Amino acid sequence: MYSDDKIFIKNLPPLSIYIHIPWCVSKCPYCDFNSHSIDPNNIDEELFLKSLRCDLEQSLSLIWNRSIISVFIGGGTPSILSVESIDKILEMIRTYLRILPNAEITIEINPGTVDSLKMKGFKDSGINRFSIGIQSFNNENLKKIGRIHDKQDALNSITKAQDLVENINLDIMFSLPGQTIKNFIYDLKTAKSFNPNHLSIYHLTIEPNTFFSKNLPDDMPDEETSSGMDDLIEIELSEMGMKRYEVSAYSKDKFQSIHNLNYWTFGDYLGIGPGAHSKISFHDKIIRQKRIYNPIIWMNKSIKMDNSHIIENICILKDQLPFEFMLNVLRLKDGVNRRLFKFRTGLSIDVMKERINIAYKNKLLSKNSEKFIATPLGWKFLNDLQMIFIK
Numbered sequence: 001m002y003s004d005d006k007i008f009i010k011n012l013p014p015l016s017i018y019i020h021i022p023w024c025v026s027k028c029p030y031c032d033f034n035s036h037s038i039d040p041n042n043i044d045e046e047l048f049l050k051s052l053r054c055d056l057e058q059s060l061s062l063i064w065n066r067s068i069i070s071v072f073i074g075g076g077t078p079s080i081l082s083v084e085s086i087d088k089i090l091e092m093i094r095t096y097l098r099i100l101p102n103a104e105i106t107i108e109i110n111p112g113t114v115d116s117l118k119m120k121g122f123k124d125s126g127i128n129r130f131s132i133g134i135q136s137f138n139n140e141n142l143k144k145i146g147r148i149h150d151k152q153d154a155l156n157s158i159t160k161a162q163d164l165v166e167n168i169n170l171d172i173m174f175s176l177p178g179q180t181i182k183n184f185i186y187d188l189k190t191a192k193s194f195n196p197n198h199l200s201i202y203h204l205t206i207e208p209n210t211f212f213s214k215n216l217p218d219d220m221p222d223e224e225t226s227s228g229m230d231d232l233i234e235i236e237l238s239e240m241g242m243k244r245y246e247v248s249a250y251s252k253d254k255f256q257s258i259h260n261l262n263y264w265t266f267g268d269y270l271g272i273g274p275g276a277h278s279k280i281s282f283h284d285k286i287i288r289q290k291r292i293y294n295p296i297i298w299m300n301k302s303i304k305m306d307n308s309h310i311i312e313n314i315c316i317l318k319d320q321l322p323f324e325f326m327l328n329v330l331r332l333k334d335g336v337n338r339r340l341f342k343f344r345t346g347l348s349i350d351v352m353k354e355r356i357n358i359a360y361k362n363k364l365l366s367k368n369s370e371k372f373i374a375t376p377l378g379w380k381f382l383n384d385l386q387m388i389f390i391k
């Protein structure tokens with residue numbers, strides 16, 4: 001039962017699995033992910049797989065008897081691993097967990113680390129969605145952001161992916177050093193020529209502690225050029241029936257990413273691997289976990305089987321739930337049904353009545369009685385809208 005100090009979640013949300021592969025051939029100068037450059041020949045794949053298995057085994061009691069709607073192998077560069085390792089990871093997941101028959105199973109691909117044979121091997125292991133880190137089709141722009149692949153690698157990997165599976169995503173970035181509007185139009189048109197069903201398009205942001213934060217290239221596009229690029233995206237993509245459904249995600253009908261939608265609708269996920277995060281609901285609480293970031297330390301701790309690879313294991317406070325929920329769901333262009341708040345958090349909407357009124361007053365949240373959905377102004381100032389829900 002719901003009382004003032006407790007939450008009660010009647011039906012647990014859908015559950016996804018995330019597996020973090022922490023290595024890359026080289027570190028891109030803009031990247032703030034938990035990725036570490038390594039010579040692929042020096043990866044101890046056997047020890048890594050053993051550590052992943054230990055990590056999963058230590059987490060099983062948290063998700064006992066629940067079905068899995070999606071698996072996402074991300075990084076870093078997952079495609080740096082051999083086909084045999086990816087096959088073993090998926091076999092391990094299938095051995096311990098119940099994966100639904102129509103589950104989305106994605107691997108992130110760096111075009112500089114795959115050939116046709118490898119991609120076919122991934123597909124034969126059970127991968128049914130490729131997310132390809134294209135970023136740009138312009139060799140100069142790719143070089144400036146430190147990517148290891150070139151335009152031809154990008155074209156080859158898309159062609160091969162489309163031969164193998166129906167469901168692919170292309171990651172594209174804009175506002176790159178030296179990039180002009182004309183370059184970006186070329187990138188969009190080239191992406192469009194493949195008629196992809198999903199695109200993720202990101203503005204390059206300069207994150208602290210990256211190489212670019214200390215050595216900003218002097219040919220970054222100015223604000224006006226960047227916003228011109230941003231404006232072009234929806235115009236170009238709507239022509240081919242693609243709709244923006246989230247801040248950075250565009251898809252054709254029925255090709256929205258199941259895995260990402262689960263994050264944005266405040267679903268559950270178990271993340272295993274170095275630095276992976278988890279959010280797991282129980283009937284009376286919601287917990288968050290973080291694993292050790294450093295891959296070597298994570299491996300050494302995980303195989304000890306004493307949970308010492310987990311550096312944070314906290315219960316989300318009742319007061320934090322409105323913000324955590326709204327932070328995610330307001331990223332969705334079409335919003336979500338208001339009843340989802342009660343389903344996911346176990347709380348009544350009344351707990352955030354005051355904050356909803358502030359958002360109305362500022363014309364950032366729509367007065368739609370069915371949905372939580374940002375107004376056009378709220379969409380433009382999404383951060384401000386989300387911050388209203390911090391207690």
Ligand code: SF4
Pocket residue numbers: 023024026027028031032033035075076077110133
């Ligand atoms: S390939 Fe991706 S994860 Fe690896 S360094 Fe570059 S941006 Fe980061």
